[in-house]
Amino acid sequence: MPPIIAGKNRRKVRFLSKPPPSSSTSNQNQPGVSRPTPSSSSSGKMTSQAPRPGIPVLFTQPPPIRDPLVTETVDLQDATLDKCLPFLKGIQSSQQGPFNACGVPALQRDDHVVYLFDSLEDYPPSFVILDASRPWMAYWGLAGLFLMGEDPTRFRERLISTLRPAQNSTGGFGGGRGQISHLAGSYAAVLALAIVGGEDAYSLIDRQSMWQWLGRLKQPDGGFRVCEGGEEDVRGAYCVMTIISLLDLPVELPPDSPARNAGLHKLTDGLAQYLSRCQTYEGGISGSPGVEAHGAYAYCALACLALIGPPEETIPRQVQHMNLPLLVNWLSARQYAPEGGFSGRTNKLVDGCYSHWVGGCWPLLQSALDGKPQGKGPPATTVGSLFSREGLARYILGCCQSHNGGLRDKPGKHADSYHTCYVLAGLSAMQHYHYRTDSSATTSEHFASAFSWRSTPIREGNVYEKSDRLEPLHPLYGIPYPRADEMRLWCEARPIAP
Numbered sequence: 001m002p003p004i005i006a007g008k009n010r011r012k013v014r015f016l017s018k019p020p021p022s023s024s025t026s027n028q029n030q031p032g033v034s035r036p037t038p039s040s041s042s043s044g045k046m047t048s049q050a051p052r053p054g055i056p057v058l059f060t061q062p063p064p065i066r067d068p069l070v071t072e073t074v075d076l077q078d079a080t081l082d083k084c085l086p087f088l089k090g091i092q093s094s095q096q097g098p099f100n101a102c103g104v105p106a107l108q109r110d111d112h113v114v115y116l117f118d119s120l121e122d123y124p125p126s127f128v129i130l131d132a133s134r135p136w137m138a139y140w141g142l143a144g145l146f147l148m149g150e151d152p153t154r155f156r157e158r159l160i161s162t163l164r165p166a167q168n169s170t171g172g173f174g175g176g177r178g179q180i181s182h183l184a185g186s187y188a189a190v191l192a193l194a195i196v197g198g199e200d201a202y203s204l205i206d207r208q209s210m211w212q213w214l215g216r217l218k219q220p221d222g223g224f225r226v227c228e229g230g231e232e233d234v235r236g237a238y239c240v241m242t243i244i245s246l247l248d249l250p251v252e253l254p255p256d257s258p259a260r261n262a263g264l265h266k267l268t269d270g271l272a273q274y275l276s277r278c279q280t281y282e283g284g285i286s287g288s289p290g291v292e293a294h295g296a297y298a299y300c301a302l303a304c305l306a307l308i309g310p311p312e313e314t315i316p317r318q319v320q321h322m323n324l325p326l327l328v329n330w331l332s333a334r335q336y337a338p339e340g341g342f343s344g345r346t347n348k349l350v351d352g353c354y355s356h357w358v359g360g361c362w363p364l365l366q367s368a369l370d371g372k373p374q375g376k377g378p379p380a381t382t383v384g385s386l387f388s389r390e391g392l393a394r395y396i397l398g399c400c401q402s403h404n405g406g407l408r409d410k411p412g413k414h415a416d417s418y419h420t421c422y423v424l425a426g427l428s429a430m431q432h433y434h435y436r437t438d439s440s441a442t443t444s445e446h447f448a449s450a451f452s453w454r455s456t457p458i459r460e461g462n463v464y465e466k467s468d469r470l471e472p473l474h475p476l477y478g479i480p481y482p483r484a485d486e487m488r489l490w491c492e493a494r495p496i497a498p
């Protein structure tokens, strides 16, 4: 039965049963087809309209400097600007108001909540590929609902019945029944269970076999494979540190871990050094040593370092891990104007999901730069905001809200669970100041820093309305702050012997 929200029966999914037709502008995205500048393009009629009052010119005009060399990349960027500018100016006919004095549209809260509830219902046959992503669909929906102020604990029993058959007796969760264990699915499953909380959810996880399985994924170079026989990358490292810290699994490698043959003794051995080798010449962080820097891998690597220990100790180069000035330089270059949102890589397009992957890096870097926490409240002095919170708010609220609910990559794209969750997570991260304190929920010697974070809403200089403020997520785990502490403490009371 569909759930009942606000007294109304919810219909089942509202997803398209087949891929959407090509947009009318698709020819503009063809490689090698040169285009005029955005301001004089065929859609220039729309972009030349005056913007709503209250919007700085930075967010209503194409950049003043253009690359004279016409390439596929330049064409795609111009096409994206053409699509975004009417939304940024608040003059796109499909945008819903009301618009505030800063020219920013309101968060369509009710529509997004309905979309998220629908996303946890049945799917049509054409979505069969999502059968391998059941833990993810649960996590995205539940985290999104929490961000919007809904109570996700009502899904506890359904979540447990969904995830029980996805857990393997050899440790870890697959994407669904009968599928091999994978770190991505296991990460999402643990987070989803943490969000709904409660003894029934926690006790579903076979922590002993999870630990044994993680030991088999540890590699001699310090990193982790994402599944047995699978690829090794920083996603694996971040997922393992998330899982062992929330579940209080032993840091020691299991006795039968193959990595012991390489002289390693702990799951954390060589890990920070492995992540350090993933920083590229640009300053960003790649999925594995020697490949291109990418925003989502940057978040995984930085969050992994901030899980291992205090970010002011584990992230900066002084401790041999990251070249911080170069990293800040690369991350800063991810935020574009006039769009205001983030891209994932150099010369790529703005995309709403990087509001989380890149936006989520900033609190971690800010904590590293603010230094050792001094007390239980926010530090007296900090480096301040490292990115344009206004720009991100304008991109998310202006460009990422789908007319029918849910959030998206950019105008012209359809909403989906993944983007809805991570665009909202980025909006929340932008609305709060996350900082570390000198006290932790755990007294354990391991991961104490991870449980010492707190947050406070940013009240000055906002371009969105108070009613559009979202709940804060833990900057390392992407779940409610109290739920992280509760899962950790429940597990600490039931230790697993190494």
Ligand SMILES: [Zn+2]
Pocket: 351, 352, 353, 354, 409, 419
């Ligand atoms: Zn995206």
